[in-house]
Amino acid sequence: MSFIKKPRILHPRTVPNGIGLTIHDYEGAMSTLCAGCGHDSVSAAIIQSFFELDVPPHRVAKLSGIGCSSKTPTYFLRAAHGFNSVHGRMPSIATGANAANRELHYVGISGDGDSLSIGLGQLCHAIRRNVNMLYVIENNGVYGLTKGQFSASADMGSTAKKGEANQLQPIDPVLTAIDIGGSFVARGFSGDKQNLVPLIKAGIMHRGFALLDVISPCVTFNDHEGSTKSYLHTREASHTAVYADFVPEKEEITATLEKGVTSVRLHDGGRVHLRKVDEDYDPTDRGRTTAYIRKHQAKGEIVTGLLYIDDEIPDLHGASDTVDMPLSDLDFETLNPGSKALEEIQEAWS
Amino acid sequence: MGQKSRINDFVIRIATVNGTGSASANSLLMKAIFRMGIPVVGKNYFPSNIQGLPTWYEIRVTAAGYLARSGQTNIMVAMNAQTYGEDLSGVTTGGVLLYDSTWPRKELHQRPDVQVLPIPLSKMCNEAFTGARARILMKNIAYVGALGALLDLDMTVVHQLVGDTFGDKTDLIDSNTKAIELGHSYVRENFDCPLETRLEAIEQTSERIMIDGNTAAALGCVYSGATVGSWYPITPSTSLFDAFSGFCKSFRQDPKTGKKNYCIIQAEDELAAIGAALGAAWNGARAFTSTSGPGLSLMSEFLGLAYFTEIPLVLFDIQRAGPSTGMPTRTQQGDILSAAYASHGDTRHVLLFPADPAECFYLTVEAFDLADRLQTPVIVLSDLDIGMNDWPCPKLTWNDSYEPDYGKVYDLQALENMEVFYRYVDTDGDGICYRTLPGVHPKGAYLIRGSGHNQYGGYTEKEDEYLEVVDRLRRKFDTAANLVPEPVVEVCDQPDGAIISIGSCDGAVRETRDQLKSEGIRLDYMRLRAFPFGETVRKFLDTHDRIFVVEQNRDAQLRSLLITETNTSSEKLIPVLYYGGQPISCEDIVGPIAERIRKEKAA
Numbered sequence: 001m002s003f004i005k006k007p008r009i010l011h012p013r014t015v016p017n018g019i020g021l022t023i024h025d026y027e028g029a030m031s032t033l034c035a036g037c038g039h040d041s042v043s044a045a046i047i048q049s050f051f052e053l054d055v056p057p058h059r060v061a062k063l064s065g066i067g068c069s070s071k072t073p074t075y076f077l078r079a080a081h082g083f084n085s086v087h088g089r090m091p092s093i094a095t096g097a098n099a100a101n102r103e104l105h106y107v108g109i110s111g112d113g114d115s116l117s118i119g120l121g122q123l124c125h126a127i128r129r130n131v132n133m134l135y136v137i138e139n140n141g142v143y144g145l146t147k148g149q150f151s152a153s154a155d156m157g158s159t160a161k162k163g164e165a166n167q168l169q170p171i172d173p174v175l176t177a178i179d180i181g182g183s184f185v186a187r188g189f190s191g192d193k194q195n196l197v198p199l200i201k202a203g204i205m206h207r208g209f210a211l212l213d214v215i216s217p218c219v220t221f222n223d224h225e226g227s228t229k230s231y232l233h234t235r236e237a238s239h240t241a242v243y244a245d246f247v248p249e250k251e252e253i254t255a256t257l258e259k260g261v262t263s264v265r266l267h268d269g270g271r272v273h274l275r276k277v278d279e280d281y282d283p284t285d286r287g288r289t290t291a292y293i294r295k296h297q298a299k300g301e302i303v304t305g306l307l308y309i310d311d312e313i314p315d316l317h318g319a320s321d322t323v324d325m326p327l328s329d330l331d332f333e334t335l336n337p338g339s340k341a342l343e344e345i346q347e348a349w350s
Numbered sequence: 351m352g353q354k355s356r357i358n359d360f361v362i363r364i365a366t367v368n369g370t371g372s373a374s375a376n377s378l379l380m381k382a383i384f385r386m387g388i389p390v391v392g393k394n395y396f397p398s399n400i401q402g403l404p405t406w407y408e409i410r411v412t413a414a415g416y417l418a419r420s421g422q423t424n425i426m427v428a429m430n431a432q433t434y435g436e437d438l439s440g441v442t443t444g445g446v447l448l449y450d451s452t453w454p455r456k457e458l459h460q461r462p463d464v465q466v467l468p469i470p471l472s473k474m475c476n477e478a479f480t481g482a483r484a485r486i487l488m489k490n491i492a493y494v495g496a497l498g499a500l501l502d503l504d505m506t507v508v509h510q511l512v513g514d515t516f517g518d519k520t521d522l523i524d525s526n527t528k529a530i531e532l533g534h535s536y537v538r539e540n541f542d543c544p545l546e547t548r549l550e551a552i553e554q555t556s557e558r559i560m561i562d563g564n565t566a567a568a569l570g571c572v573y574s575g576a577t578v579g580s581w582y583p584i585t586p587s588t589s590l591f592d593a594f595s596g597f598c599k600s601f602r603q604d605p606k607t608g609k610k611n612y613c614i615i616q617a618e619d620e621l622a623a624i625g626a627a628l629g630a631a632w633n634g635a636r637a638f639t640s641t642s643g644p645g646l647s648l649m650s651e652f653l654g655l656a657y658f659t660e661i662p663l664v665l666f667d668i669q670r671a672g673p674s675t676g677m678p679t680r681t682q683q684g685d686i687l688s689a690a691y692a693s694h695g696d697t698r699h700v701l702l703f704p705a706d707p708a709e710c711f712y713l714t715v716e717a718f719d720l721a722d723r724l725q726t727p728v729i730v731l732s733d734l735d736i737g738m739n740d741w742p743c744p745k746l747t748w749n750d751s752y753e754p755d756y757g758k759v760y761d762l763q764a765l766e767n768m769e770v771f772y773r774y775v776d777t778d779g780d781g782i783c784y785r786t787l788p789g790v791h792p793k794g795a796y797l798i799r800g801s802g803h804n805q806y807g808g809y810t811e812k813e814d815e816y817l818e819v820v821d822r823l824r825r826k827f828d829t830a831a832n833l834v835p836e837p838v839v840e841v842c843d844q845p846d847g848a849i850i851s852i853g854s855c856d857g858a859v860r861e862t863r864d865q866l867k868s869e870g871i872r873l874d875y876m877r878l879r880a881f882p883f884g885e886t887v888r889k890f891l892d893t894h895d896r897i898f899v900v901e902q903n904r905d906a907q908l909r910s911l912l913i914t915e916t917n918t919s920s921e922k923l924i925p926v927l928y929y930g931g932q933p934i935s936c937e938d939i940v941g942p943i944a945e946r947i948r949k950e951k952a953a
Contacts, residue, residue, distance in 0.1 A: 099613040332753070
């Protein structure tokens with residue numbers, strides 16, 4: 001609980017990363033979420049990812065909207081600036097923040113209510129602008145803080161805690177993102193950290209908008225029989241189409257590719273190796289990926305993995321053709337045209 | 351019936367159809383008069399439409415340098431058959447009406463007090479030009495020539511301007527020159543020229559420019575060092591970003607690489623527009639957005655967040671006639687209260703009220719400094735009249751020794767030497783705390799939140815911790831009252847009362863004071879330039895017993911704000927309101943004030 005100070009005791013065998021920091025330097029405050037909440041596993045995976053990537057925590061900016069998921073930036077990377085904004089509006093804040101300083105890593109944490117209902121418009125436009133950030137949707141199919149209403153990602157027929165079945169079509173963030181031109185689209189499961197961490201790492205190093213939908217069960221309102229977002233159901237229905245391995249830059253040379261593995265270089269560093277489970281799945285073919293996902297969804301399966309990637313689409317800065325240094329670092333002398341220019345420009349108006 | 355001689359003091363009103371190129375003809379005419387050294391002011395009355403609806407352009411020629419609409423029409427150019435009746439009846443007694451007599455309208459000449467001059471503009475242009483589009487465009491240029499002969503316009507200046515406008519496009523220069531000549535010679539051959547209402551070159555505009563407020567504000571953003579601008583298209587604020595984008599292309603591109611020192615985000619709606627500006631400002635860039643009434647309503651949520659989290663932001667509200675969609679191409683000052691208190695809960699915002707385009711430039715620079723100094727949104731309340739019309743203004747100047755005030759920000763060095771940093775601790779007692787920027791130093795990190803927080807930046811639902819923050823925010827607003835621009839105050843001996851006004855009312859109020867003075871009524875005047883109200887405002891309110899509050903909205907919003915914020919007795923604040931959507935004229939003010947003062951004097 002939040003009133004308990006998290007102990008900071010270093011195990012004698014705690015190993016520092018490449019920049020001399022330990023995993024504890026990537027932690028945050030104690031979580032106030034329910035015990036067993038999937039979101040805490042996602043936070044742990046984020047901590048591990050940044051630690052292993054050797055990213056200095058203060059070079060990360062964490063952003064969120066409103067909801068249980070949006071509370072979690074408090075629980076990781078305490079040395080990073082965070083912005084817990086308003087409901088459904090985090091994508092626009094992240095867009096502006098990224099415009100101002102292209103050098104930081106941006107992590108947006110959102111939920112299915114925050115992203116697929118109130119914030120669907122902003123999410124779509126952040127994808128369209130290809131803002132360079134990792135955008136995690138901690139997807140549990142319900143509104144937790146307001147006590148268990150269905151969200152827009154709830155599947156048809158999935159039941160609420162009191163038995164009522166959802167009657168509306170779900171919005172799938174993965175299909176939506178691929179359809180509207182997303183450059184990196186993945187789905188993971190909070191109960192499968194081993195496969196989640198490489199997706200997070202690849203998403204961080206991808207230059208562009210990396211959408212990561214994480215099925216993250218709500219233990220209080222949506223973990224019962226009849227729910228399609230429970231731990232049990234997700235585990236049983238998960239179907240990984242492509243496994244992703246993140247290979248950091250320093251190990252690139254030594255890595256040899258097995259048969260059936262494709263490798264994609266990431267513009268912000270490192271590579272991602274894609275191990276296809278199904279031979280006919282191609283995570284670079286937009287049209288075929290959605291057909292595949294829909295086909296498996298019809299069978300009640302939840303398709304996971306790095307489902308679509310195109311690292312060549314220009315990000316917000318690429319499309320805007322901005323200077324290489326952060327706009328926020330430009331000095332006033334560079335930005336102000338001065339009195340002489342002002343005189344000259346006014347000739348046209350006199 | 352002849353009109354008495356009106357040299358350099360009259361109004362030309364031109365009725366056309368929008369989308370027919372009349373805008374270039376009108377600006378050519380106005381610019382030519384301006385280059386003759388005669389002060390002019392242009393007002394554009396345009397529909398919310400792209401092509402085919404009536405539009406009017408009004409050029410006030412005013413040697414006295416007045417800036418408001420006069421309410422008169424001395425020369426009417428009736429090019430639109432659809433509005434001919436309305437246009438004829440709108441001419442001031444003794445005025446002159448020109449119309450395109452290709453289609454004679456004898457039955458509509460029912461104004462013996464107006465001199466009607468038929469000119470076959472379409473016929474002449476149809477004979478001289480080929481192609482439907484060229485004929486329509488040239489017909490409008492031709493009336494500039496006709497007016498040139500009637501008003502004794504310096505035709506050398508006109509031809510110079512045509513040359514300036516079209517540069518090396520000689521075919522366009524030739525066709526425009528030909529059309530101007532057609533109108534000019536027809537009028538010279540058929541009517542007595544010039545009219546008694548006419549122009550005479552003087553020397554009063556050499557230190558002036560003609561500029562609209564949105565262009566000036568955009569230039570102010572460039573000079574303030576703003577790098578991120580985020581917006582959603584909406585009339586009448588769109589031209590601010592058009593201008594910003596244009597200036598950035600000239601001033602903000604690396605000469606070697608062509609890379610941009612700025613980022614303009616055309617957002618998906620006004621929520622995202624202000625959200626992106628806020629994100630950029632949080633991250634250390636000078637950022638802004640611009641909108642109009644409907645956008646301000648949508649931005650309210652984020653304004654509350656910015657207020658509570660204390661992020662600097664500059665927002666331009668180019669007001670238009672509300673409520674709701676209202677009249678998008680008509681002006682008003684209807685957002686005063688909603689801007690002052692935008693968003694739920696106890697929120698209040700710093701407002702700046704520019705009165706003309708030049709002040710849009712200077713107050714923009716001040717807005718960025720104030721936003722950074724106070725770590726809060728600053729809303730620049732302009733309006734359609736200032737934003738989109740061309741005003742004569744003194745040439746803009748810039749002091750190269752100016753240094754921006756970025757306010758209280760701990761940099762890398764300061765954080766390095768610090769044991770611990772807390773975001774909302776009021777170390778200086780002025781309600782303004784130190785902030786840090788993301789990415790600078792791990793010690794500067796904190797989580798900013800719109801939820802309840804304590805002075806250390808942590809989440810709280812505790813009464814005392816919450817109160818500490820919101821009460822300090824109130825104190826910060828008191829600090830703001832001492833930092834915002836002072837009002838402009840003009841006093842006279844033994845005044846009969848006073849006027850308080852804001853923004854684009856200024857020109858009409860000044861003209862009102864001159865007129866009333868000639869009738870023996872003297873009025874002190876205070877033009878507010880900012881909210882919150884400081885000591886000067888309070889003093890002016892305390893030392894006057896009869897104050898006319900002139901503003902352009904139905905509900906006397908400025909008056910309400912004054913009453914609420916200063917405890918001034920409502921009795922002594924007399925509302926004088928105009929809210930029909932046209933720019934206010936002194937005719938809207940003189941009557942109500944004179945009547946009230948005479949009645950009280952008689953009593």
